[in-house]
Amino acid sequence: MSPESPDLPDISAVWEAHRRIRSLVNLTPVLASDGLNAELGCELLCKCEHLQRTGAFKFRGASNAVVHLREAGISGAVATHSSGNHGSALALAASLDQRTAHVVMPDNASALKVDAVRRNGGIVHFCSPTQTDRESGLARLVQAGHIPIPPYDHFDIIAGQGTAALELVESNPGLDILIAPVGGGGLIGGTALVANDRGIIAYAAEPAGAADTAASMALGHRVNSFHPDTIADGLRALVGERNFLIIQQHVKQVLTVEEEEIRSAMVLFWRYTRMLIEPSSAVVIAALRRYPHLFSGKKVGAIISGANIHPREWLALTEMVE
């Protein structure tokens, strides 16, 4: 595929993904909280993808990619590099399809995430924690004949992640707004396809310390270097090519938030729902709080993306704001 014309999924690809993976994914609950609504001044419906299998939305895209391989008659092991949720999601998706998943992980990856990949049947290949080493580690696996499944810049991944928003709008008509975090852009890409199809406004939420997508939107093209500095470890990636094209078309605005706002949002969410969410998920709640004029009185669907954080780390990140 040439960089000038990448293959972009559309809403029919999201429906196709839904058909493929509906029996594999958790139909995650949609939860509301009076307390959060009062704090945020809107009617918030949280699509709880942090209660998805492997603790994050990532399982949707990974399983869509793997089932698509099966339907296309392509056998063999899959491979990726990941410091986080995509790795364990791909491990589980592959395992359910009787395949092996090889996951290149930086040797400073958290024990929690390494354990998750292994528990889901994946084979971990450690590398030094640089982008170059991660990519060369993956390149070796691909040379060995394994099928690469990238974490976000991929037709099936974007379409698969969109199924969370699809379930949300199907079960909750009348939403004014959909909002999701943006890192590489898999989740917001799929979410924006669904929003556009229903005439719903889509916003992306991004840490100011990893605001390459906001910068890219301002410039009209992808920035290709940005040194991310944020506690939201799931959002440190640069936005992908396909992802950015969809965001440009269908996302109204990328809303940036500061680190302290993310920490406060983690505490706020816990206070009213008693659930711990990753900083990458709290970015959405932080955006609702920081830009109230956009959300006031609206019916807002938010994708809560992941809960893969150890309570100890959650405490360390939030103790200053409690």
Added chain:
Amino acid sequence: MSPESPDLPDISAVWEAHRRIRSLVNLTPVLASDGLNAELGCELLCKCEHLQRTGAFKFRGASNAVVHLREAGISGAVATHSSGNHGSALALAASLDQRTAHVVMPDNASALKVDAVRRNGGIVHFCSPTQTDRESGLARLVQAGHIPIPPYDHFDIIAGQGTAALELVESNPGLDILIAPVGGGGLIGGTALVANDRGIIAYAAEPAGAADTAASMALGHRVNSFHPDTIADGLRALVGERNFLIIQQHVKQVLTVEEEEIRSAMVLFWRYTRMLIEPSSAVVIAALRRYPHLFSGKKVGAIISGANIHPREWLALTEMVE
């Protein structure tokens, strides 16, 4: 009501409660986890009452009692004593009915729980942390004309708590077993009524350090003194009179678990669902693990009762078993 013939709810009272409170309560999700199923050797469906309003099932009984008052034309403030979830549940239920709730709380109650009562609109009356002082504090409020709503030994409370199991069996046919924790017995009482109505086996789970219900079952009458010593703070109460009568009739066995098993179960539940639950809730998971011969290969519905624990306390309770 004489002690010889207390008014006992039956399944029609649970349905009546369901009618009363269905628009007030969260229809909590039912979640499953492959990992938990593999660990426990059964097909476990968790009714997530820890995601109920106020973070625990207690809101069901409290709102059933308050709405019943309204339907009976009885106005005025309500009152209770509580060191925990019943207080905040009654505060919210009263507040939604434009009533005041007075809650007598021991002066060593956790800040989290005092905050929860106040945030839900309740008025806190501190007393010293003895049963005598709690009861005399409540007696003064009742003398002042307020309506007492006890936490578990009450027709409407038991019937209201049963609505969690009712929702569970309505949405998930084919359960072999229902299991819930027992403290005062409101939750297991209502759960057992539903189980009996459907021909489902009911088990109660109880900490060995607060096993007055197991002892009472063995003796054939309620023990009236037991010094509870358990981390499961929600289960330290002695089983109530009405509650015990229902348990005797409809609960097959009270399964006791040790403190270390409760701590391990908290970690196990978090590992596979990424949710923090109170020790009182983890008692059920601990029982599934300790008595595998009762559950092996069965379809088991478990009421996960509450999530009102600060992450700091969760860590302190679990750090030795991780």
